[in-house]
Amino acid sequence: MNADTDSDRRWLAFETEAMPHVDRLFRHxxxxxxxxxxxxxxxxxxxxxxxxSFHRFTPGTNCRAWLVAILQHVRANRQxxxxxxxxxxxxxxxxxxxxxxxxxxxxHVTDEDMLLALQQIPPHHQEVILLCDVExxxxxxxxxxxxxxxxxxxxxxxxxxxLLRTELARRGAGPAAMGQGSGTR
Amino acid sequence: MQCRDIxxxxxxFLSEQLLVETNHELLRHLETCPDCRVDIxxxxxxxxxxxxxxxxxxxxxxxxxxxxxxLARLRPSQSAIVIPEPAMEISRRSVxxxxxxxxxxxxxxxxxGLFVRHSNSRSRLALLAREASGDHQNCAVKFNxxxxxxxxxxxxxxxxxxxxxLATFEPPVVDGSLDMLERHSCVYQGRRYGxxxxxxxxxxxxxxxxxxxxxxxxxxxxxxxxxxVASLPAGRFLGFIVADLDRPSVLRLAQILxxxxxxxxx
Numbered sequence: 001m002n003a004d005t006d007s008d009r010r011w012l013a014f015e016t017e018a019m020p021h022v023d024r025l026f027r028h029x030x031x032x033x034x035x036x037x038x039x040x041x042x043x044x045x046x047x048x049x050x051x052x053s054f055h056r057f058t059p060g061t062n063c064r065a066w067l068v069a070i071l072q073h074v075r076a077n078r079q080x081x082x083x084x085x086x087x088x089x090x091x092x093x094x095x096x097x098x099x100x101x102x103x104x105x106x107x108h109v110t111d112e113d114m115l116l117a118l119q120q121i122p123p124h125h126q127e128v129i130l131l132c133d134v135e136x137x138x139x140x141x142x143x144x145x146x147x148x149x150x151x152x153x154x155x156x157x158x159x160x161x162x163l164l165r166t167e168l169a170r171r172g173a174g175p176a177a178m179g180q181g182s183g184t185r
Numbered sequence: 186m187q188c189r190d191i192x193x194x195x196x197x198f199l200s201e202q203l204l205v206e207t208n209h210e211l212l213r214h215l216e217t218c219p220d221c222r223v224d225i226x227x228x229x230x231x232x233x234x235x236x237x238x239x240x241x242x243x244x245x246x247x248x249x250x251x252x253x254x255x256l257a258r259l260r261p262s263q264s265a266i267v268i269p270e271p272a273m274e275i276s277r278r279s280v281x282x283x284x285x286x287x288x289x290x291x292x293x294x295x296x297x298g299l300f301v302r303h304s305n306s307r308s309r310l311a312l313l314a315r316e317a318s319g320d321h322q323n324c325a326v327k328f329n330x331x332x333x334x335x336x337x338x339x340x341x342x343x344x345x346x347x348x349x350x351l352a353t354f355e356p357p358v359v360d361g362s363l364d365m366l367e368r369h370s371c372v373y374q375g376r377r378y379g380x381x382x383x384x385x386x387x388x389x390x391x392x393x394x395x396x397x398x399x400x401x402x403x404x405x406x407x408x409x410x411x412x413x414v415a416s417l418p419a420g421r422f423l424g425f426i427v428a429d430l431d432r433p434s435v436l437r438l439a440q441i442l443x444x445x446x447x448x449x450x451x
Contacts, residue, residue, distance in 0.1 A: 009312070011260065012309050012312055013375070015256070015260075015309070016309065016313070016376075016396065016397050017396070019252065019255075019256065020396060020397075020398075022247065022251070022252045022255065023246075023247060023252075026245075026246075026247040026251065027239060027240070027242070027245040027246070027247075030244075030245045030247075031239075031245060036248075040247075040248075040251060043247075043251075043255070044255060044258065047255060047259060048259070051259060059372070059374075059375025059376065059377075060332070060372040060375060060376075060377050062343070062344070109231070109234055111234075111237070111238035111241055111242065112238075114231075114234055114235050114238040115238050115239070115242060118235065129235070130239075132200050133200075133232045133235055133236060134235065134236050134239045138200075138202065139197075139200070139202050154196070154197070157196050157200070158196050161196060161228070161231075164231065164235075165231065168231070
């Protein structure tokens with residue numbers, strides 16, 4: 001009876017903590033995978049692993065960040081197995097060279113403009129922007145999820161945001177600038 | 186701090202990753218520099234819109250039945266799969282195969298599914314109500330928590346906006362006797378709560394808000410010999426009223442608070 005009770009409690013704790021994040025987790029997976037079946041499989045495997053290691057989750061901490069980190073690991077492992085790892089260690093340096101100035105921040109941007117612009121920037125930068133700006137993860141959590149140093153997270157975020165603004169401006173999403181002051185460099 | 190410094194720190198400022206002192210210095214600069222204020226506001230607007238675009242994008246939305254299917258696959262096998270010892274690790278393929286077999290059994294029982302779901306949801310609420318009652322007694326009554334409570338504003342930054350919203354929630358005056366005593370966010374048995382403590386009809390009363398599926402309407406929960414507990418919807422969060430009062434009074438208070446609380450947390 002105790003085993004059943006423990007098992008029930010464990011399940012209820014998992015269901016209450018983790019399941020409310022399925023929608024956000026799926027959106028993240030869908031963005032990364034670009035394929036509904038693959039995204040569903042990613043989320044399922046993420047929750048399988050989360051359930052297996054739920055005893056390691058610290059209650060009261062950010063459960064969504066914990067789940068997203070597992071999802072990133074699951075995806076990275078799959079890519080490694082499939083030989084699809086993108087080795088692009090110099091991307092930050094190269095990007096520095098192709099961002100000559102910080103463009104004016106567009107005034108009116110539609111959701112579609114925003115997501116298309118995000119899609120145009122390098123995947124490493126997309127990933128960090130999503131984890132930081134959409135998933136609200138700390139630099140430390142992002143560094144752990146992506147297995148990179150915190151400094152890399154910061155530089156990717158900085159370049160990524162600049163690239164996003166450049167892309168938004170390039171798409172003509174409204175040249176009227178809210179941030180004309182950004183010309184100061 | 187100069188404008189150039191602000192540009193360098195803008196990303197960390199937006200992500201709330203600056204040290205408190207640096208944050209204060211930056212804010213002091215913003216008070217006197219309209220250009221930097223505009224720049225930061227623009228960056229924040231892009232971030233907010235990205236967040237909103239992501240949340241609204243239809244093509245990123247899961248199928249409506251996806252979560253239910255996931256639950257059906259996860260639930261039956263959970264007792265078999267939680268095995269902490271690494272030596273007993275089971276290959277993912279074999280685990281998934283056994284899960285699918287179990288899930289098939291669940292599918293066969295789908296006719297009774299609605300009843301089972303309702304019953305699960307009731308037992309979950311009853312369990313959470315017991316924990317809420319424990320938080321009331323150990324936090325509001327005995328000040329006996331392991332972890333120190335934190336400000337609701339800080340909880341809002343770290344764990345979600347509803348905690349911060351609770352900081353400004355003003356319960357309507359009920360029967361002329363509702364005195365506010367304390368607000369904070371606390372953790373009891375691993376669960377985080379937004380906790381508002383007030384005195385109602387002379388009794389110490391807790392309004393607790395936590396992550397969880399809310400009931401459709403306020404309901405009394407089983408409370409054995411302890412304080413009376415009623416669950417209530419708090420927007421899309423789960424709320425509880427706990428007090429050493431008669432059960433009808435606690436239910437009535439929950440009914441009165443439901444609408445203003447839900448509106449405030451929406």
